[in-house]
Amino acid sequence: MDGHQYASALKETTVPRRLGQWTWHCWSVRTVRINVLVACAIILILCFVMFSMKDESKSFASVLPMDIISSKTAENFRSGILRKWSQWTVFSQLKKNKKITDAVFNVKDKSKKFPGAIIIGVRKGGTGALLEFLRTHPRVVANKEEMHFFSDDQNKYAKGMQWYLSRMPESEPNQLTMEKTPKYFISEEAPARIHRMNSSVRLVLILRNPVDRVISDFTQIAVKLKTVNRKQNFTKLVLTSTGDVNANYCPVYVSTYHIHLARWLELFPLTQIHIVDGDRLISEPLQELRAVEKFLGLSPFFSEDVVYFNVSRGFYCMRRQVQDQDAYRPFCLDQTKGRQHPSVERWLLDKLEQYFIKHNEILFRMIGRRFKWS
Numbered sequence: 001m002d003g004h005q006y007a008s009a010l011k012e013t014t015v016p017r018r019l020g021q022w023t024w025h026c027w028s029v030r031t032v033r034i035n036v037l038v039a040c041a042i043i044l045i046l047c048f049v050m051f052s053m054k055d056e057s058k059s060f061a062s063v064l065p066m067d068i069i070s071s072k073t074a075e076n077f078r079s080g081i082l083r084k085w086s087q088w089t090v091f092s093q094l095k096k097n098k099k100i101t102d103a104v105f106n107v108k109d110k111s112k113k114f115p116g117a118i119i120i121g122v123r124k125g126g127t128g129a130l131l132e133f134l135r136t137h138p139r140v141v142a143n144k145e146e147m148h149f150f151s152d153d154q155n156k157y158a159k160g161m162q163w164y165l166s167r168m169p170e171s172e173p174n175q176l177t178m179e180k181t182p183k184y185f186i187s188e189e190a191p192a193r194i195h196r197m198n199s200s201v202r203l204v205l206i207l208r209n210p211v212d213r214v215i216s217d218f219t220q221i222a223v224k225l226k227t228v229n230r231k232q233n234f235t236k237l238v239l240t241s242t243g244d245v246n247a248n249y250c251p252v253y254v255s256t257y258h259i260h261l262a263r264w265l266e267l268f269p270l271t272q273i274h275i276v277d278g279d280r281l282i283s284e285p286l287q288e289l290r291a292v293e294k295f296l297g298l299s300p301f302f303s304e305d306v307v308y309f310n311v312s313r314g315f316y317c318m319r320r321q322v323q324d325q326d327a328y329r330p331f332c333l334d335q336t337k338g339r340q341h342p343s344v345e346r347w348l349l350d351k352l353e354q355y356f357i358k359h360n361e362i363l364f365r366m367i368g369r370r371f372k373w374s
Ligand SMILES: Nc1ncnc2c1ncn2[C@@H]1O[C@H](COP(=O)(O)OS(=O)(=O)O)[C@@H](OP(=O)(O)O)[C@H]1O
Pocket: 122, 123, 124, 125, 126, 127, 128, 129, 182, 215, 216, 217, 281, 282, 315, 316, 317, 333, 336, 337, 338, 339
């Protein structure tokens, strides 16, 4: 092999080898570069995620309404967020505690609203029980106190609508504000005033056997008067000196339902007034509550889990969710509801029943519905 041949042979064998080395070299340099780039990108993404998590934790913490959620759960939740819980922990905690979720997301929307529905009466009809049952519904907020605003007791109406609004509880946009004042039903002024506030407000009226209602009303008055040492004799009060039923005795007048309802029907259509059977509210409240729920456009909520019969109380009671917790506690109305009535002799009961027959008939015609009251 001469020098020329050797050189060309060498070229053939070494050039590809060098080329291979060069290619491998280039390849490994490129890989390292790519790796470095990928690593940088990962670091950047991690930094971004960490910063955004920190920011979100801060913003969650700032919107937590501590004035509304003041429970231990909420405190833990807030300190967890400030300790920079991971987003996952934040969301799983939110998911676990609906109260906090609601408060966090709705806090800015809470406001005072005029009532969208009012329980207008009748006194001793079961208005307290109905309102307490309804307050158990998550979409209902209501004042515990009777407002007596539209019936103008103690000149309240003169205080104005803004004063009335200020007395309302705060509610979320999807919650219905309610109030109950049994006096509204018999008030001369209440229908027009309520109509002026909102002509499409929904009205709920509980009617109970008028004779039972008279006795219940008498019992309440007697209990109150006994505290100032004045005894009441039912027979003397309910009958005139000639032995007729005393139409002017306030409990009798209140039980003459058609007189009062006529005033409301001058302004509100019957479809806007839901009448609850007060006797059935005592014996089978679930049925009545479901009907009210429907009338008020509320989601179905009442079931045997919420409403149960309490044997020792002798009345239906309710299970209410403990604030911020999944636990439920029983709640019954206090002893001022469901007082023992005095025994009334049969002849007097018959007389009262007889008296109310004609009035009840007028009412039944007015509402297109009958009750088994006699
Ligand atoms: N679940 C339950 N628990 C207790 N009491 C119940 C319940 N449901 C209806 N009732 C009947 O409600 C009657 C009192 O009616 P009111 O709340 O309208 O009275 S008031 O006008 O507000 O004073 C009260 O009347 P009396 O029994 O005559 O006292 C009760 O019979």
